[in-house]
Amino acid sequence: MSSILLNQSRFIEATMIEQLNQHLGNQIKTISRINDTLIDHFVIDKYQAITLKATTNTYSRSLYATTVSNISRVVDYLNVAIETINNRANLVNQDTGEKLVALSGKSVPRIGIKDFFNDIQAFVGRIDMCLNECITVVSQFYSIVETTK
Numbered sequence: 001m002s003s004i005l006l007n008q009s010r011f012i013e014a015t016m017i018e019q020l021n022q023h024l025g026n027q028i029k030t031i032s033r034i035n036d037t038l039i040d041h042f043v044i045d046k047y048q049a050i051t052l053k054a055t056t057n058t059y060s061r062s063l064y065a066t067t068v069s070n071i072s073r074v075v076d077y078l079n080v081a082i083e084t085i086n087n088r089a090n091l092v093n094q095d096t097g098e099k100l101v102a103l104s105g106k107s108v109p110r111i112g113i114k115d116f117f118n119d120i121q122a123f124v125g126r127i128d129m130c131l132n133e134c135i136t137v138v139s140q141f142y143s144i145v146e147t148t149k
Contacts, residue, residue: 016117017055020067023124024052027074030131031081034138036145038081043089050077064116071123075103078130085137093133094140103130 028050035047050073055066079102085091086099093100103126138144 017063017067020117020120020124021052021055021070024070024074027124027127027131028052028077030135031074031077033145034081034085034134037138037142038084038089040145041089041142044084047080050074067120071120071127074127078127078134079103082130082134085134089138089141091137091141093137100130100133100137103127 032047032049035044035049038044039046052070052073053066055063055070082100082102092098135144
């Protein structure tokens with residue numbers, strides 16, 4: 001397992017970067033499944049899928065910038081799906097009557113290099129919570145498809 005130096009005193013394993021990219025990829029697949037479900041129920045005709053930008057396993061400004069960009073793109077993609085669920089499909093949580101709330105700012109907040117992966121993990125966790133709410137709301141009305149197109 002290779003490690004890369006971070007701030008001369010902390011090490012980040014390259015597998016953490018791979019796991020983060022895999023997790024973001026899974027989030028994109030989940031959003032696409034939600035969009036596929038909306039297509040299947042004639043809420044939308046099509047959607048623009050996204051892919052992650054490639055990263056390296058070496059800690060650098062490039063890794064930092066690309067990772068933040070990837071997360072920002074996932075947030076934007078999720079927010080478009082939320083807007084569609086709220087406004088085109090007019091779906092609300094049946095238990096509370098509430099619409100879904102988009103992630104604020106539509107972009108990743110400033111993330112410090114010192115706590116890069118802690119901050120990233122926390123923010124990706126927020127995306128997961130938001131995705132779970134989307135799945136809850138959509139699945140109250142439709143069966144979410146299991147495969148992506």
